[in-house]
């Protein structure tokens with residue numbers, strides 16, 4: 001008789017942004033023609049904007065939700081999900097879509113909320129799954145306590161409740177990967193500072209991204225091709 005050998009897998013922590021889902025057809029924010037070129041961010045992604053014109057904000061996210069329902073994960077999402085065979089993978093995403101989950105990733109933290117959930121404007125803990133068949137949030141849609149529902153999104157100027165959880169995960173990373181984020185928005189971009197010294201850091205992005213570090217291995221391609229290359233490079237790490 002022999003005890004089963006415990007296989008200890010390396011912890012791969014992946015921070016993703018809008019570029020992760022670009023090849024699925026979802027717009028990024030800051031590329032030219034991105035969402036913030038078309039919509040004034042202060043009107044559609046701040047509590048002040050919501051108070052001033054809730055209908056405009058609800059509609060902005062209703063359109064995003066319908067777009068999401070018409071898309072699929074891309075090869076990058078699927079590649080990360082497959083890496084769970086070889087690594088303990090934790091994904092920390094700034095994206096509000098659920099494409100990582102759809103691709104099969106089992107550990108996904110959403111820093112900026114989730115498009116397919118609504119929540120009460122009065123009680124933060126009252127969060128509801130949105131039915132894909134009836135996916136709009138409209139003025140007059142209420143929580144069980146009788147208050148207007150809003151998208152379950154972290155807007156600019158709001159707290160990022162998942163950041164302490166994300167920081168704790170990043171501190172334990174054996175390998176850290178950044179995919180498709182311009183690293184402009186804090187506290188998400190600050191997670192790079194929580195990576196331990198000597199932990200290898202990879203960046204997948206077709207453009208240069210300013211990180212303040214010069215020891216990052218930049219895979220300068222889109223997410224699908226980049227994840228494939230990452231898997232080749234990491235084959236010797238597990």
Ligand code: APR
Nearest residue numbers: 017018019022028029030094180181182185205207222223
């Ligand atoms: N594959 C990988 N990266 C890509 C691709 C692609 N196919 N296409 C574009 N990118 C890169 C861009 O080069 C850019 O560096 O994705 C990044 C997108 O950056 P942003 O549009 O700034 O998106 P993100 O960093 O996720 O924004 C952070 O800001 O507006 C808020 O809450 C919103 O979560 C969002 C946050």
